[in-house]
Amino acid sequence: MMTAPFSTLDEFSALLDDQPMPDAAVIEAAMARNNVLTKPPAALGRLEDIAIWYAGWRGEVAPKIAAPQVLVFAGNHGVVAQGVSAFPAEVTAQMVGNFAAGGAAINQLCEVAGASLEVIALDLETPTQDFTTGPAMSGEELVEALQTGWNAVDISADILVTGEMGIGNTTSAAAIATALFGGQAVDWAGRGTGVDVTGYGRKLDVIEKGVALHAVSSGLDVLRCLGGREIAAMAGAIARARSLRIPVILDGFICTAAAACLFKANPSALDHCVAGHLSDENAHGRLLEKLGKRPLLDLGLRLGEGSGGALAINIVKAALACHSGMATFDQAGVSEGE
């Protein structure tokens, strides 16, 4: 196992400012290739944009996707004690067991996408601190979670999806969004796994309290005070993928909240990411807008686990299969249009 090249938040922060950029010459060559493929101009719509974007990050004019990786991080949240979720905290560990046994949605979705799946549980027996009483994590705990995510990325993967499992983590994600982008808890909080009206009221209170208590706004401070280990691990994995020029498909609201902390730290930190889907969780669309991301899918999912991201793998794979596998007008002897 590799060792992450940072051991403090300052070092991680410095890394975010020293990441690779896409290859401009490859992008130009990929655009030129796209223009001569046997189809009317722009007839493959967003698939064309995705293919060119992906080519630029991989530094290859006509790449294909052969090794998707899905990482699911699991963590527990102290704030669950306040009754913000429809499910009890022990479900996090139970679902980790379900992932291991192959019984969860993400297992099936990875199979359809031809993706490897690794599930990493982060100290489930030690929930983060209830963020209404103190910072969710210490600096050391945050660094450790970021390192776990960083180290989990397979260097031979060619696309990455980060997902999560953590009872209570829509509360954490909504608190993150409120702290990063302002507004009220009600602007960012939804019903999560389906909490009832009373529970939803508690959830809003808890978010307002947490945001007021910490009064932080920098990406990494917000992540530390209001986040969770699985959220931090996703951020670490997204940053690591960037360092390896591995494009990332973002999943739903919680994954996007993790990504948003990186975005706040450095607005170009998510240039290698595409939004896999629009979740049915209330504020996901608004959060994606803040990041300038347009989702590929809109199917009303609100499950987490990386499910929406995994579902989008085959869309990105299809984009590259067309871009890199189609014949040109010359090769096929097909007449071009007017």
Add this chain to the structure above:
Amino acid sequence: MMTAPFSTLDEFSALLDDQPMPDAAVIEAAMARNNVLTKPPAALGRLEDIAIWYAGWRGEVAPKIAAPQVLVFAGNHGVVAQGVSAFPAEVTAQMVGNFAAGGAAINQLCEVAGASLEVIALDLETPTQDFTTGPAMSGEELVEALQTGWNAVDISADILVTGEMGIGNTTSAAAIATALFGGQAVDWAGRGTGVDVTGYGRKLDVIEKGVALHAVSSGLDVLRCLGGREIAAMAGAIARARSLRIPVILDGFICTAAAACLFKANPSALDHCVAGHLSDENAHGRLLEKLGKRPLLDLGLRLGEGSGGALAINIVKAALACHSGMATFDQAGVSEGE
């Protein structure tokens, strides 16, 4: 090769009124199964609806998709002589060659979807009659095209996509939509493969002329007078899939126009069909609304060839993989929510 059980339009029409319906008991059992899978209620959004719908058609509570079939029909249109397309008519045959050589978008998309692909060219050397001067097809020609589509469906397929290639066929499809649902040519015609402004004006004129000349409104008359062989073949294949209880994923504007002729003949004729995507071709959304279909994808494709339908295969496959492969709360020992 099987022989289609109809040799006249009346016989085909009678078949449309004597098709199987979904299995209500299986739908109920599939809904019950969906309710106990290890996820919050409704957390897989439209994937859940799709899985239950598919189960009902297959008559199996927990089916999977293992044998998708994509059929691409190609035909030529007499109306092309009037300058309605950005590409010359010979491109239809050239693209059929490209399909055979594996160089088109649909070849790559079928590979990603694990689908078999069959391309059937219908009398390319004999275009349909220019519909501004007479009916595009005789009754016998229409029956023959419907039979070709009917006979092409693989009885062991478990999901079908019908696609097309035919220079000029957005003109034909827009004329069909105008005749079936009223309005002006401009309400239904788009730029197709990218015809210029002058060509677009000609396209509108041609559609208005054709619709006025024939003054037909029944599904099969519209198909005969304004359609094309590839469009009729798609209709024949969609009807055959229904007789075999094989669900169909509709592709874009032209495929939907073919389906609309069946819908006009019998409003329940498309109950086994889901809309694969929303095409970028102008009036596709309006046409889907007329059929009461909500598209699965919206990625700006406007290529035809069955491309949007093929892209949606993995979405439907994923829906069934989750529905049929996930553990129940009991099986996994996961606590249910409140």
